[in-house]
Amino acid sequence: MARERRPEGAGDLPSPVPEVVIERPEPTVDGGRFPAKAIVGDPFEVRADVFAHGHDLVRAVVRIRRVGARRWAESPMRPEGNDAFTGVVTPSAVGPFEIEIAAGLDHLASFMRDARRRLAAGIEDPFDAETGAVLLAEAADGLESVGATDAGSLRRLAATARSGLTLALLDELEGLAPALSHRPLPEEGAATVRLRGIAAAPRAAFSTWYELFPRSASPERSRPGVLRDVIDRLDYVADLGFDVLYLPPIHPIGHTARKGKGNSPRSRPDDVGSPWAIGSAAGGHTAVAPELGTLEDFDLLVEEARRRGIEVALDLAFQCSPDHPWVHDHPSWFRHRPDGSIACAENPPKRYEDIYPLDFSTEDWAGLWQALAGVVRFWVARGVRVFRVDNPHTKPFAFWEWLIAEVKKEHPEVLFLSEAFTRPKVMHRLAKLGFDQSYTYFAWRNSRSELEEYFRELTSEPGTRYFRPNVWPNTPDILPESLQEKGRAAFIARLVLAAGLSANYGIYGPVFELCWSTPAAPGSEEYKASEKYEVHHHDLDDPASIAPVVAKVNDARRRSPALQRNEGLAFHSCDNEQIICWSKRRAGDVAIGVVNLDPRWTQSGFVHLDPQALGMAPGERFRVHDVLSGERYLWEAGDAFVKLDPAAIPAHLLLVESLP
């Protein structure tokens, strides 16, 4: 409603329209600086405080649309008490979306509430019948305008109201409340707030990674592995239940300052070097190392993997060996020392002589950044949809934010995993600016209290709005203390923790399933005879391999919706500190994990299941299937006795089979 008359000197008089206030709309990330993350098809919960001055009731709706789309999909928000409202929308396409929360006064509901109070107190207001009829007719118009079927019932009520408002009529109207919530909001006095979101494919939330060194994938001891050997290994990887196969850099490896075995500063002629020392005369970041095969081999690998439901993930390690073509062609992309030499990578007192870092703020930064984007575009064009990014925290935030947005403009389904083992705020910033998944501190969380505290943090707001953890019991850089010289039980325990607690997890194999556990030196987290610097051959048929356990765990993850997301995680207490117990619950599905954290001794005790976390009544009985042992038990939502022997299987991974 336009207001024409304005008093003198009232230039900054605000609108006099009865204002509805929308406060604290969520989810937001840094006040709207970044979009909140969602998954296509998953319900996305929106909330806000909505109220007006005085005693008028308010109504709120939430709308969603893809960025660029014209039409909104709208649904009513629900009052939760204390002026809080919640609503749910569901993104239907991968990519950025907009949310709008809109709220207005609910004149009809306010009037009906007041009329009911007057009627109940025996107060007769001569105008109630007329006012009620008018408001009901307006509401009927509103419903009709959105094609709702209940408009007719409202018109009938309006007619009845005109001849006298009664409690019976008000009761009948109450029954129409769900329909009424779909009326268009009144334009006058309505408020709107916009939020930003970005939807990813379900794989962003639920993925199972397997990392291997192609050169160690040879079935023959006589030669190193090649990409074709990796193709031959795809069935093994698929049988184990993995859906992302991550390869360390597959590019030509530099010769200058090449590292020897065990990260020795001197290499011998037959040393193969670190795959992260990228670039030689054979090419740089868009080449395949000749010793691994050809681009065509790689294309075939991607194709064969996809036939098995597996995405090949490449490693984006944006750094160069001294022999990288860019060193010659673009010397300005590197940092120079006073004597004109190029500075090698350094984290004092450590030096990485085989690696030149790129200078992201070089004069020719734009050329460099576009070249790097070109690398990603090159592999995307060859079908790669998942990238594991090496040390993103040592490059500018602005670079990643730009790069990821550029790539997703054309291919919103591409996923980026951030390998930033650094300070929490830096890891979170990378997640906010666009990385889909992030490595975590899981490898260093061992005791029950450490694990519980960390996973509570990982599944708490505001981190859950943007940070999707991907947990790894081991990586080529990390043989954690929890696995060193610990044997099979420790590996199974860490496997069940990772796979059962986090919807995204991965292992570095085959050293994981073969339970490699010897560190390079006491106190070191490096593997002895690390594959980073030498070729190995693995006996996948080793009877000690825990591959069958890995397959069972991954199969359970595929069958249990609860294990495919991180929401709905709850920990349950246990009398024995060495036993950790948790449950995950989602859309009627419940899974329970129990792990003996002591790799040496049998531990037993009572776990105290919290019925509420399970969505059950106290004492309710239910059947569980232990996917590790294959056995079925009858449990109840209360106390359960568990006994876990490291010599057998030190964990339960239980899928609840019969729920009411």
Add this chain to the structure above:
Amino acid sequence: MARERRPEGAGDLPSPVPEVVIERPEPTVDGGRFPAKAIVGDPFEVRADVFAHGHDLVRAVVRIRRVGARRWAESPMRPEGNDAFTGVVTPSAVGPFEIEIAAGLDHLASFMRDARRRLAAGIEDPFDAETGAVLLAEAADGLESVGATDAGSLRRLAATARSGLTLALLDELEGLAPALSHRPLPEEGAATVRLRGIAAAPRAAFSTWYELFPRSASPERSRPGVLRDVIDRLDYVADLGFDVLYLPPIHPIGHTARKGKGNSPRSRPDDVGSPWAIGSAAGGHTAVAPELGTLEDFDLLVEEARRRGIEVALDLAFQCSPDHPWVHDHPSWFRHRPDGSIACAENPPKRYEDIYPLDFSTEDWAGLWQALAGVVRFWVARGVRVFRVDNPHTKPFAFWEWLIAEVKKEHPEVLFLSEAFTRPKVMHRLAKLGFDQSYTYFAWRNSRSELEEYFRELTSEPGTRYFRPNVWPNTPDILPESLQEKGRAAFIARLVLAAGLSANYGIYGPVFELCWSTPAAPGSEEYKASEKYEVHHHDLDDPASIAPVVAKVNDARRRSPALQRNEGLAFHSCDNEQIICWSKRRAGDVAIGVVNLDPRWTQSGFVHLDPQALGMAPGERFRVHDVLSGERYLWEAGDAFVKLDPAAIPAHLLLVESLP
């Protein structure tokens, strides 16, 4: 540094400058929609997460200036670990101010850290001496540019460094860190964030209110009180230690539908009516009721009060009696019913026939809003600096935000107290949009756990950024259950709770100090024979009056800086649930309150003083002065036995006198 070359299609390439990130700057209110509140002269703490990619160290400063001022006052922020930084600024003038957090890379510190690591590991870098010398000279330039005295020492270090960097030199440099923090930030790669604040006079944070009905202030039973009688009572009010004297509306009272005694819908000819039914033939909101005196009497009252350090607070009740001049002159300012009559105020099933609410969204809203602003300006021009606003939550938020800003533009020192006994979010919104103080739920918080929980909430973020509580044991509308028929001990207990827990508090007297405790009816919170509808005469010399206790409590508040703010409040446990114990601590001052919440029986027990909250070592001994009993005790930071007899004094209010 300007970057000229831009690659093709790089229109949205971000700046490549090494970026420093400032995240989660605080304090903010609703993401910057409202200013955070401060007190002139009080330290104002600012914090943010500040970091950059990679391993470079960062530096941050915080700046403050009045809105409109050109020059900033700058001080360094302190790293608190985990990338968090804090800083303190002090607003020096009443009114809105700006805060800027600025951060940049600290090249010198990063280099020195790396050089130290290299030196410690015995690694010699041929360029360290030169680089160090250059960076030190740059730092000396920076210090010189801000006139710092340590520039010379730095130049000397730079010269020394040139001939060789040593651990001794790095140690010496470390000693200059405080001076170095005052260097100007490097322009390249620096980030800034702005925050909004508004500073109020100390009275906004610390005030002691006394409310009285002028017409009940007559010293003679033969006639009602007038404003001149209030002047005569100023010494009494000042002796009791109050610094705000709040008067219910002093305007002409309507005759039409005037309420009789006890809120009777029918009045007798000699009934005086409710002061909130404002307006008669004698005038409206800018008139003084003839039965109270003249505008000149009022001016004299304001002047005489101020001579005693007391501000007179008026009641802004923006509503009209049917006889208000506006009803005749501006009928459009009121809401009309279908039959053309004006709607009276209503909160169904309650009706207030003697009051017409104003229609804030009338066609002539601008005329109405300006008229109301004119009311405030009128009284401000007569010297009023404090307003208690009646039911602000029933008028639009936008109106108050505009009105308060308008008034404070010319008179930033004016204070507004919001009397909104409504839902929490609405009360908070009013505080955010400009009200300086707010009534609270104190009257309905009685048990120890209720009081502890509520005051923890009142002294917690984010509310403390904008909501300043003003707590009242009673008001003319509220004789709470905790005082009804409870006697002297209950009044003293509630007094000490209010005055000792909250820096702003008030009482409605003289009925409070005379311990009026009879409700209008069982279950009612109205006073029997309420002064809202009739004239009373009070015997201030009644020996049962607790006025002497009020005076002692208020005297303690004046002497104790800790009692003058709400920060530094901590509760201490006690074995006896009927005993509540708290302390307040500020700038070296500590006060302790202990109250027996049982008005009938003596209660005793051990209170367990938390030494940390007192700023003391465990077991540390200290002397306290009980301002209520006048006695002095030696206490220790640990357990203390207390015994409080309602028949004597049911509380301790202890000022700690000797601190190390």
